Amino acid sequence: MSTRPAEEIGTAPCPSCPLCGSAGEYVYLAQQDRLFGALGSWNFKRCANRECRLIWLDPMPLASEIGKAYGAYYTHDDPVEPAPSQRENVGVLRKAYRRIKNAYLAAHYGYGTGGTKTGALSMGELLYLLPPRRIQVDLEVRCLHAVPGGRLLDLGCGSGMWLSTMRDLGWRAEGVDFDPAAAAAAAARGLAVRCGSLERQGFPDATFDAITMSHVVEHLPDPLQTLTECARILKPGGKLIVWTPNASSLGRGVFKQSWRGLEPPRHLHLFSPQSMCALLERAGFSRISIRTRNSRFIWQQSYLLSKQRTGAQTGSGGKPGNSLAPSVLALMEAVLLVAFRDLGEWLDVQASRGHR
Numbered sequence: 005m006s007t008r009p010a011e012e013i014g015t016a017p018c019p020s021c022p023l024c025g026s027a028g029e030y031v032y033l034a035q036q037d038r039l040f041g042a043l044g045s046w047n048f049k050r051c052a053n054r055e056c057r058l059i060w061l062d063p064m065p066l067a068s069e070i071g072k073a074y075g076a077y078y079t080h081d082d083p084v085e086p087a088p089s090q091r092e093n094v095g096v097l098r099k100a101y102r103r104i105k106n107a108y109l110a111a112h113y114g115y116g117t118g119g120t121k122t123g124a125l126s127m128g129e130l131l132y133l134l135p136p137r138r139i140q141v142d143l144e145v146r147c148l149h150a151v152p153g154g155r156l157l158d159l160g161c162g163s164g165m166w167l168s169t170m171r172d173l174g175w176r177a178e179g180v181d182f183d184p185a186a187a188a189a190a191a192a193r194g195l196a197v198r199c200g201s202l203e204r205q206g207f208p209d210a211t212f213d214a215i216t217m218s219h220v221v222e223h224l225p226d227p228l229q230t231l232t233e234c235a236r237i238l239k240p241g242g243k244l245i246v247w248t249p250n251a252s253s254l255g256r257g258v259f260k261q262s263w264r265g266l267e268p269p270r271h272l273h274l275f276s277p278q279s280m281c282a283l284l285e286r287a288g289f290s291r292i293s294i295r296t297r298n299s300r301f302i303w304q305q306s307y308l309l310s311k312q313r314t315g316a317q318t319g320s321g322g323k324p325g326n327s328l329a330p331s332v333l334a335l336m337e338a339v340l341l342v343a344f345r346d347l348g349e350w351l352d353v354q355a356s357r358g359h360r
Contacts (some may be wrong), residue, residue: 009095012043012072013043013044013066013070013073013278014066015044015064015065015066015069015289016064017062017063017274018060018062018063018064018244019062021051021053021058021060021278022228023051023056023058023228023273023279024051024053024055024056024058025051025068025202026051026053026056027051027052028049028050028051028062028135029049029050030051030062030338031048031049031050031059033047034046034047035048035266037073037267038309039196039267040075041076042072042210044219044269046061046123046304047061047063048061048062048266049062050187054279055278055282056279057251057274057279058253058274058276059274060272060273060274061268061269061271065269067226070269070272071182072190074183074270076260077270081275088340093289104130105131105132108131108138108141110300113148113149114149114175114293115145115150115174117171125142133226135323145173146216146245146247147352147354148170148176148216150173150174150247151175151214152174153176154175154176154213155175155176155178155179155213155214156175156177156213156214157179157180157200157207157212157214157216158170158177158178158180158215158216158217159217159230159234160180160182160217160218160223161195162181162184162186162189162190162191162198163189164184164186164189164190167179167190167195167197167338168193168195169267172178177196178196178197178198178356179195179196179197179198180197180200180201180205181198181199182199182200182201183199186201187308200299201230201273202233203229207237210239210240210242211234211237211239212242213237213238213239213242214238214242214243215237215242215243215244215245216243217245217246217247218245218247219249219350220248221246221275222248222270222272222274223270225271228287231283231289232287232288235289235357236285236288240355241356242355242356243291243354243355243356244354244355245356246280246352246353246355247350247351247352247353248350249264249271249274249302249349249351250265250275250276250296250305250346250348250351251274251276251279252276252277252296252347253265253296253302253348253349253350254301254340254348254349255302255306255337255349258306258333259306259307259309262306263309264301264305264306264309275351277296277351277357279352280294284353284355285347289355289356290356290357291355291357293353293354294349294351294354294355295345295352296341296346296347296349296351296352297351297352299334300348301329302349303330303334303337307327307330312340325334
């Protein structure tokens with residue numbers, strides 16, 4: 005039996021599309037992990053089936069080995085808390101914005117409506133004067149409407165910061181994460197977080213009103229199995245939210261192997277709107293809505309990678325220097341999305357098993 009260095013990631017061939025079984029063609033060869041330094045040389049294939057167009061790694065990291073790619077990963081870092089003196093010096097404008105934001109969440113998503121006056125609700129309409137900020141607030145709650153007493157599961161919850169926010173908004177918030185350290189950090193927040201795969205948790209049928217997966221599905225060894233489990237434990241009419249890079253994006257066309265969404269070897273599968281729809285249908289979801297969204301972050305990071313600026317700074321918020329190129333490209337995509345809705349950098353997916 006041969007041995008290999010502990011840092012090397014074991015792999016297995018994956019010649020055919022994991023979703024539809026069609027043949028694949030290589031699109032990127034001998035890619036390195038330029039973000040977090042995992043060892044290996046990685047090839048991407050694209051499904052030849054035009055109704056699918058899934059992109060995947062061939063060879064594929066073994067499920068038992070993929071953890072080696074996360075040694076320097078940033079997912080579970082928390083942002084630095086401001087100093088007490090900074091928290092005390094919150095300006096008048098920021099306080100006003102918080103009132104407008106809370107009013108918007110009450111009016112459009114049903115959060116905190118119990119004690120909100122009609123005048124305050126109308127204040128929320130002011131966010132329509134600032135479309136980028138309004139979209140950001142929508143994304144902060146992942147477009148989830150309030151469900152009184154509802155149970156929410158965040159798969160890949162990390163240290164639980166977002167779950168804490170949703171708990172404060174009234175959800176019975178729970179999480180699952182592969183990383184024991186992340187689960188421990190979430191538990192320190194008083195959250196109910198389990199460690200391991202979703203399939204091993206044994207949740208009863210029809211347990212949750214909502215399940216969210218923010219940039220998780222592309223990391224899963226068997227996304228069909230996991231999403232099938234999501235369908236089982238969602239209540240009828242319950243909402244599934246999935247965010248993931250868009251394999252059909254304009255950014256991938258521009259930056260190719262330097263596109264930030266590739267991220268070998270952690271991103272095992274990359275979905276187009278078509279392949280994501282096919283995956284959800286096979287998993288048991290019948291009501292599916294998929295839109296693509298712009299991402300200045302992905303444009304920035306792709307630009308850095310194209311200039312050979314490598315390392316973890318491109319993973320968690322590296323800055324593109326003084327170049328205007330990423331901002332111009334992001335603006336161009338925002339304009340094009342009006343007519344070409346599949347070009348955005350990531351997929352924003354909502355699905356359910358039927359009517360509530």
